[in-house]
Amino acid sequence: MxxxxxxxxxxxxxxxxxxxxxxxxxxxxxxxxxxxxxxxTGKGFGEPIFPQRNFEQEHVQMRLASGQLWAWRDSSPRLTLIALAGPNCAANCVDTLTKMAAARITLNNNASRLRLLYVGQPPVDAATNGMENYWQIGTDVNNALAKFQPSTPDSVSALLVESDGTALTLYPAGFDPSGLRKDLQKVIR
CATH class of the missing domain: 1.20.5 (Single alpha-helices involved in coiled-coils or other helix-helix interfaces)
Known part of the structure; x- marks a missing residue:
């Protein structure tokens, strides 16, 4: 051996x-x-929400124009982009909303993985400018999102919410819609 x-x-x-x-x-x-x-730390364009909130668990209710309540948990996992309008949503507000809807369109095949919810008084010409083609329009029943809503006239803030109802990111009034688009392309693949 x-x-x-x-x-x-x-x-x-x-x-x-x-x-x-x-x-x-x-x-x-x-x-x-x-x-x-x-x-x-990744470079995101929105502000992280701390402490995190789960709108499903907090029973935050959004009533759609049809009378139905918004379901935070959808039949398929989809994020929700909530647009919160300030008082008197006019030209600047509509322009930002249009760019937000265009950001969803740039997701191409993944566009169906993002739902758009507009909360607040719709602009006067919402029906004529095609807003209802892209956005579900609703109201905050228990005013739970008031702290995220801008007070500046003709402005919009946005919230990105996970498919389980967890609020991820706040885009305060005056945010850059192209930054939102870049964030959405990172998150939704």
Missing amino acids: NQPNPKALRTSRLKFLLIILVFAAPIIAAGLLNLSGWQP
């Missing part, structure tokens, strides 16, 4: 340990970063 060469045995064990170290090092580094409290 041949005895293994101790030097070759040591070399093969060292190679094996190096292979394990190559795969374990990223896991160990991630664990250390997590324990230190570091979190990655």
Whole structure:
């Protein structure tokens, strides 16, 4: 029976340990970063909502123009983009709403994974400008979203809500609709 060469045995064990170290090092580094409290920061254009709120659990009710209540949990997992209009929604407000609807269209095949909900008094010419073709129009029954609604006339803020009703991101009045479009393209794939 041949005895293994101790030097070759040591070399093969060292190679094996190096292979394990190559795969374990990223896991160990991630664990250390997590324990230190570091979190990655992606460049989003909206503001994260802290503390997070779940509109389904809070029983936030939106009544649609048809009289039905808005279902936060849909039959298929879809995000909801809520547009909250300030007082007297006019030209600037309508322009922002049009750009928000266009952001949904740029999702192409994934456009069906985003629902658009407009909350507030619709613009005077909502029927003539085709707004109802893209937006579900509703009212905040228990005024639960008032803190997100802008007070500036002719302005819009937006909320991006997960398919389970969790509010993810706030886009305050004056936000850049192209930034919203970029965020939607990252989130909806």
